[in-house]
Amino acid sequence: MDPYATYFSGYPYFYPVIGGLLDRLGGVELARAFSLLCMMGVTSCVYTVTQKLFSRNAAIFAAALYVSLGSVLFVGRLATYDALCMLLLGIATVLAYQVSLKRNPWLAIWIGPLLILAVAAKYAALLFSLPVLGILILFSLQKQGWWPMVLRVVIVIVTSALVGVLAYYFMDKAVLQGLSLTTTNRVAIIQRSPWQLLVRVLQLGGIAYALGIAGIYLLFREKRYRWLALLLFGSSLLVPAYHIYKQEYVSLDKHMAFSLFYAMPLMGFALSRLSGYTRQRLSIGRHWLAGLAIVLLVFTIGTQQAETIYAGWANTTDLSYELHTQLRAGSGRYLSEDIEVARYYAEDVSDSWQWNGVNFFYYTDPQKKQFSGNDAFTRAIDDSYFDVVELSFNYQPYQSHFIAQQMAASKNYNLVARVKFQNSFGIGYYYLWRKATPGQGNFTSLSQVKQ
Incomplete structure (x- = not known):
């Protein structure tokens, strides 16, 4: 038997068991369908977070933009652990916003276990978990104050530690080697220059990043959510920064779906303003065609990109x-x-x-x-x-x-x-x-x- 734990970039007894069961029941297409359902769940998380922050109209645009991205369409077709990992991170993000708005802090006990499960699905979730904690800290501070924020963060840290210790006790210790080889001490498999990687990032998310910058500008002008806007946009840069630093091309196409998830509220807000949708109730402004045109442009480019990426594997x-x-x-x-x-x-x-x-x-x-x-x-x-x-x-x-x-x-x-x-x-x-x-x-x- 292959020593999967020593080189697999996720815990081999978590998603592979789910994927293997799905394959037995309905073949690889059922496993692909599971990824599609997970990405639909992630899109729901985008909608929920954006609605809580801004408005229903901004949430509609954010969700529409997200499902139009080439990397998102690509991940939704793969029978891999990426979609499940993203769903777990998405639910944890929704809970981070939700617990920040409520007086009762105990909903935070679920964030830690969700993050541990996300890491078990894909070790790279270690990086993507940082924005979830940042959102919890910053949004709780804005909505509840210092001590309620500290309490929520302590709950997350304690539950994460308890679940992590329990997982470490039962897990195959060979995964530590896999974690090092594939994530924390990864050696680039397909090296590209920083310039080539930057160009690829802009190809996959250039329009989205432009809308994110527009969202930051609008929020700074309105003097609200300034630090949160910077946190969200900065979180979306973690993946490009990591790949450019490592000069690693492998998985960049998938990881951009993780990255842009965090900046989607900014993009939805910017597009809703550009389109004239300024109220909670749906109303057509004089620039509504501009918003629709941008969504259609992103979808057209995204489908072509997804087809090209997917065609990187030959028909066997x-x-x-x-x-x-x-x-x-x-x-x-x-x-x-x-x-x-x-x-x-x-x-x-x-x-x-x-x-x-x-x-x-x-x-x-x-x-x-x-x-x-x-x-x-x-x-x-x-x-x-x-x-x-x-x-x-x-x-x-x-x-x-x-x-x-x-x-x-x-x-x-x-x-x-x-x-x-x-x-x-x-x-x-x-x-x-x-x-x-x-x-x-x-x-x-x-x-x-x-x-």
Whole structure:
């Protein structure tokens, strides 16, 4: 079994259990539907928060803008933990506003557990939890005063600590390694320059950020919610700042949905003012078409962006067909660069233990000597350990080239299939090898897999 806890960016016994159950009941489409429902819940949170702060009209615009963003549409289609994490953060944010308005502080006991669950779903929620606490502190201070604010914050801290200690006692301690590798001490997988990342941030949220700045200007002019406006807008910059600092491109498209969630009240307020919707009751002002036009513009751009991002993954139908001609359940070992999709769609003709990815591989040779990393691949290929190998030179190109080079040098494998695919980056191929008579394989040069 894969050591999921050591590299998974969320607790492997939380969302994966939910996703696995949904997959068993209705396949991956049911898991996608669950993400869609979660994102609908997040949109409801956007509406609720904006309505509490400003007005129903501003809330309508905020919700309409949020569901039109490309990153939001993208996350709503993924069968991943992101949507569940966002829903938990969204509910915690609503409670932070709600408890700040009420005299009774005990509703705050639910904020801590929700934040812990959000972190369990996706470790990056550690960063996104900071705005929730900031909102609670600032809004409680404005509405209740110093001591009620302190009481609410203490309740959240104590409940978070209790739930955190309890979770630590029962959890698999290997998750600490996963937390470090994927979040707190992450090494960039796909590096981009700060300028490239800034351009990508503006592509995904440029219009939204412009509206957020307009919202800050209007609130400062009206002399209300000034510090809260700065907190919300500053919170929306946490994700871009983190990715630019780490120079990490991976997951930026998803994380922008988290980031812009916090600034949506500002954007909805600005758009309602621009459109002439200044009262709680719906009324059409002379500029109402401007607001509608901006929403439609964001939706048009957002759908195109979501389609492009989603097309970053190639259609694997043909790969699945070719794999089904080579695999046998309970017999053989398989190495795959695209292991997640290959293993998932080959569940009917293989078992999980038969699969290995190109990362975290360990090998014990017939003499019981243990190897890891590239040494493990070299020795395993020399021993013809893998019956079938699949590489695309796409997601792990350097590791894949090393493996292919070792297969060519050993002459232990036949190149049996080349499956064409196309994604938003261009055209490529999935290559399949099968174990041959040692030293007599037809794969002898990397030129045979030249893209």
